[in-house]
Amino acid sequence: MNQEGADRSRRRFLTGAVTVVGGAGAVVTAIPFLSYWQPSARTQAAGAPVEADISQLRPGQRINVEWRGKPVWIFRRSEEDVEQLPELNDRLSDPESKVASQQPPYAQNTARAIKPEIGVLVGICTHLGCSPLFRPEAGSVDAGWPGGFFCPCHGSKFDLAGRVFQGVPAPTNLEVPPYWYPSDGRVIVGEHQDGEAA
Incomplete structure (x- = not known):
C-alpha cells in the first residue's frame, strides 16, 4: 500500500471515529436538556388519582395519602x-355543609361521606393552611371535646x-376531595366514580 492509500485509510478511520464520538457526545449532552422539558414522575403523579387500601382500617385509625401535593x-x-354527628349540629358553623366548594354533592350530608363510617378529608386547615391533629378520643383536647380534628x-x-x-x-x-370505592377495601382519591378527574 502506498503512502497516499494509507493517508486515505487513516482519514476515513479518523472521520468515522470523530463522527461516532461526536454523535455520542451530542446524545449525552441532549439527554439532560430534553429531560428538563419532561415533567418528573412526581409531577405527573401529583394530579393523578391515588388508590388506597382501607381493608385493615379499624375505628379510630387513619391513613394518609398525598394527592396534588396535599x-x-x-x-x-x-x-x-x-x-353522635347530628348531636353536634348546634355547635357547628356549617353543620349542613352548605359551602358547595368544600365537598362533592355526594358528600353533602351529616357524615360528609359516601359511607358514613369512612371519612376522606384534605388535611389542611381552612384558616391559614396548617395541618390539624387527629384527636378522635372524646376529651383528648378539652373536657367538652367530642373527638375530631384540632389545629394547634x-x-x-x-x-x-x-x-x-x-x-x-x-x-x-x-375540604372533602372527590373519591369513590372500586371495591369494599379500596378507595380512589382524586376522581369521581364516573372516572372524571377533579
Whole structure:
C-alpha cells in the first residue's frame, strides 16, 4: 500500500471515529436538556388519582395519602361516632355543609361521606393552611371535646366529619376531595366514580 492509500485509510478511520464520538457526545449532552422539558414522575403523579387500601382500617385509625401535593386523610369512624354527628349540629358553623366548594354533592350530608363510617378529608386547615391533629378520643383536647380534628396553630376545631365548630378562626369546613370505592377495601382519591378527574 502506498503512502497516499494509507493517508486515505487513516482519514476515513479518523472521520468515522470523530463522527461516532461526536454523535455520542451530542446524545449525552441532549439527554439532560430534553429531560428538563419532561415533567418528573412526581409531577405527573401529583394530579393523578391515588388508590388506597382501607381493608385493615379499624375505628379510630387513619391513613394518609398525598394527592396534588396535599395530605389526604382516610379514617374510620365507629358506630357511636357516626350516631353522635347530628348531636353536634348546634355547635357547628356549617353543620349542613352548605359551602358547595368544600365537598362533592355526594358528600353533602351529616357524615360528609359516601359511607358514613369512612371519612376522606384534605388535611389542611381552612384558616391559614396548617395541618390539624387527629384527636378522635372524646376529651383528648378539652373536657367538652367530642373527638375530631384540632389545629394547634390557631385553635380551630373540626368534628369527625371535618365540620368546623363555631367561634374558631377557620371560616369553613375541611375540604372533602372527590373519591369513590372500586371495591369494599379500596378507595380512589382524586376522581369521581364516573372516572372524571377533579
